[in-house]
Amino acid sequence: MTKPLDIVFLGLSLSSSWGNGHATTFRGLLRALNKLGHRVTFLERDVPWYARHRDLRDPDFCDLRYYETVGELRRNHERDLRLADVVVIGSFVPEGKAIIDDLASLCTGQFCFYDIDTPVTLARVAEDSCDYLARRQIPYFDVYFSFTGGPTLERLKLEFGARRAEPLYCSVDPERHHRIGSKIEWDLGYLGTYSTDRQPMLEALLVEPARRLPQRKFVVAGSQYPSEIAWPSNVERIEHLPPADHAAFYSKQRYTLNLTRTSMIAAGWSPSVRLFEAAACRTPIISDRWPGLENFFPASAIRTAASAEDVTEILLGQSDRARLNMARQACSLVLGGHTGDARAREFTSVLAQPRVRPLLAVDVESAA
Template sequence: MTHVLDITVIGLSLSSSWGNGHATTFRALMRGLDRLGHRLSFFERNMPWYAQHRDLPQPAFCELCLYNDVNQLEAEHGERIRRADLVLVGSFVPEGIAVIDRVAELARGKLCFYDIDTPVTLAKLRAQACDYLAARQIDLFDIYFSFTGGPTLQRLRNEFGARRAEPLYCSVDECRYAPTGEAPLWDLGYMGTYSADRQAPLERLLIEVARRMPERRFVVAGSQFPEDIVWPQNIERIDHLPPAKHASFYSQQRFTLNLTRADMIAAGWSPSVRLFEAAACGCPAISDYWPGLEDFFTPGEAIHVAASTEDICSTLAGSSEAERLTIAQNARDCVLSGHTGVARARGLVGALSSVTTSARAWVQAA
């Protein structure tokens, strides 16, 4: 039987999926850890924009603790941090540098960092403009877990001094993401918060497609899109879609579009959680290309790759229903075999098991 660990996570948000991709990532991972029998707590800064949009205020799989500042975090929860077997700090935590310094003084177990934004973080560190992680703190971590794999892991070790860098990709909770059996309502859909660097690809790979195929139906779900965007009449807009409705959303699409942030494309090996969610729901994806994509899904067999409006139009018009369902099943098989929350939880625990001495032992002993 696996040794039960007391795990404390300090992250951007668990309670609200509004305007961020961290909540769904933490939920899948922590549900996986919970199924393995570990004891879990999650500390989240009480921020007004998340407080107004909480879609998981009382998670059943862990204890959720809200705090207002670093001093309160220590005063009310310092003892829990001390006794934890693992403290995992995420990227983009408000006042993250101060949080890490305080936690490094308190923690007696292993201390790790989970970077859900690795290419962004490294660019900020190079520009000395990162407010949630300082370069001097990187060698405090027993393991630097990264959303991005591939060559970035070597850069973390060689350029930034990480003692150990391991990939910890996003994952999907297969109990909540599965085909619903609903009939397709849209030919192509997209879900994602507005991002300036994704808007041009969205224009090319969905909006222009909708203009050229007025007989087809499209949908875009996501918050923070500018009001001046002109949407063709055959595109339905959904401002925000909570995770409880994701499975239905994917199940009602013939295909879903995946768009990757520019910095993630440049780094490669940065799969979006939307790819795993859609696949688990039996919806085949059409994605832009990024290095390492084929390590997760085989193009032409478990995913379609597109670079132009014409590519998308050709896929929508030229795919038979049998071909579409084959792609969908291959992708679903791939995800269920290796990209679930339980799979990621096992990877995390396995990596920790080989860490024998905390990177901070000499500091605490001094």
Template sequence: MSAPYDIVFVGLSLSSSWGNGHATTFRALIRGLHTHGQRVLFLERDVPWYANNRDLPHPDFCTLAYYNSVDELIEKFGSQLTSAGAVIVGSYVPDGVDVIDALERLKLNSWHFYDIDTPVTLAKLMRGDEEYLAKRQIPLFDSYFSFSGGPTLERLQGEFGAKRALPLYCSVDADRYGPTGEAPEWDLGYLGTYSVDRQPILERLLLEPARLLPQMRFVVAGSQFPGDIEWPENVERIEHLPPAEHRSFYNRQRFTLNVTRADMVAAGWSPSVRLFEAGACGTPLISDIWTGLDQMFPADSIVLARTSDDVVRTLEQTTASERNAMAASARRYVLAEHTGTARAGELLSMLGHERSTIRPSA
């Protein structure tokens, strides 16, 4: 019988980044845990939309396994779950409420919730929408790890009864994101799945500047955009960009755009992985504005934009030396604070684990 796993994740997806931001988050974090010497099992619901779009079917940094129902999850993996050092359930897990109830009955040694969508989750719960987490379940967990920090943590404890709410932001795998020296193809680009609340910001901060700057080139990469969007002629569309191509994509932009979902803007302290990926690549950032961003990125490493004119002015007036200085500042900060290895160390500390000797990079 094999030794117990240090950590078991039950999450939305590790195998496929199609239409979700969870996979890249889990990959960076679990690679970091592997670097810290942790044995990790990731359990993923086997659903066709991910099965048909798997870009990491065989990870070399953890064990990945699938289940088809809540009953199968418990029957097939019950021993691994009960013997694990810690079990972490993610947001948006299919049949999440039933999964959590089933896990609660196992009387796990240490179990936690990792909310990669905290402001969305809380907004849903306030509407009575318990798609993947019930309000009554929040006090069950030993810890509630949140993608959002700041006042949201106080809300989780004071209003929703979390025993312990702690920030666990996204991160970037520094071995897979960095400068490539490729020549820029686009003046401004954006990478992200379509969402209704982000689209007006994308319209204001990229599509309108594209119309105002027909001599420049723009790109939008991401799935699920509706067919009735009127794309300017100088905006290239990429339907889906697997993580293996993200590094090259960022490196071929003069600037990259970060756009944040409305619930996360309202909550603040909710950085997107795009910020850290682009920063690690040394690509200058333009972002919408929300509380906490100025404490996550130094002022000299990012352009904050409210209007189309802000973006136009940045694209037209920023010199190459200014862009290079911004990029260097962002990269230094990301590599110091926001790598998967750093984030994994934070998680292990919060779990109370002794940190093992970090494995050298391959």
């Protein structure tokens, strides 16, 4: 698209990265859209847990506004929503189903969904237990942007009726994520909020190697870990690490660990933003294994592990030269195709294509 667009996003959070990965993703995309000359507004539900942990109160790349109820959203922002060229609602927006129903008839521009949790969303939609999206609403959207690519995109169209399903992966901001000349403090680190389905792999791929290598140093950064977890003495804990500190954190690690939620492993093609951040900082990555990983990082740019034995072998056996060559290749791949600027261009390129009208019952009968 050549003309500047008025784009309104409704997302889980832009102002706070506490306990969620959405804020970082939105910040990179919106910052890049602003650089391209588009006018961006972000509407966020004002909730106390994010209000207490805001690390971006006054962004210079968009207009950030808050609302407290669905009714207030309509009353205070109706004109902007109705006249916007594009309205995008994200996954996990509180009372998302009610908002989608309200906006589907209000918006005159393109109406899109941005799913930062696609495997989780589709599992809940299939079970009719999703409180931010209903199956009947998926065909409402001109484009269903998905954090997950691969076969899931066809499933969105064939099984759930999406008019268009396009990948829009997470991204990294090279100005904020780059190598900082920090001295190595930890042999292996992990950054991520506590998750019950990731915890077994964290135990296997970091905690157990720490027990086996008491002379080495490890670190786990992230919020909401239960107090009863028994961390080995050589595992340092950092309760919350704001995005501004991520680059320094990665730069102090000899290796960093990437772990993927169970549902995203099953779906494949679901790279984490932490994966791209670490690569941009030229920190060598050890990742769990999932379908599609090689589409983002070939074997020469990343090491994978399925057990404590795999991790200890990497920590003890790989030379510094091989480790750093691997990290340089991963960094080059990320800066070449997984930045916020790249995502913004992908996003606007999709929007520039002709709109696909919804499939009506009469069309189904005619096809039969």
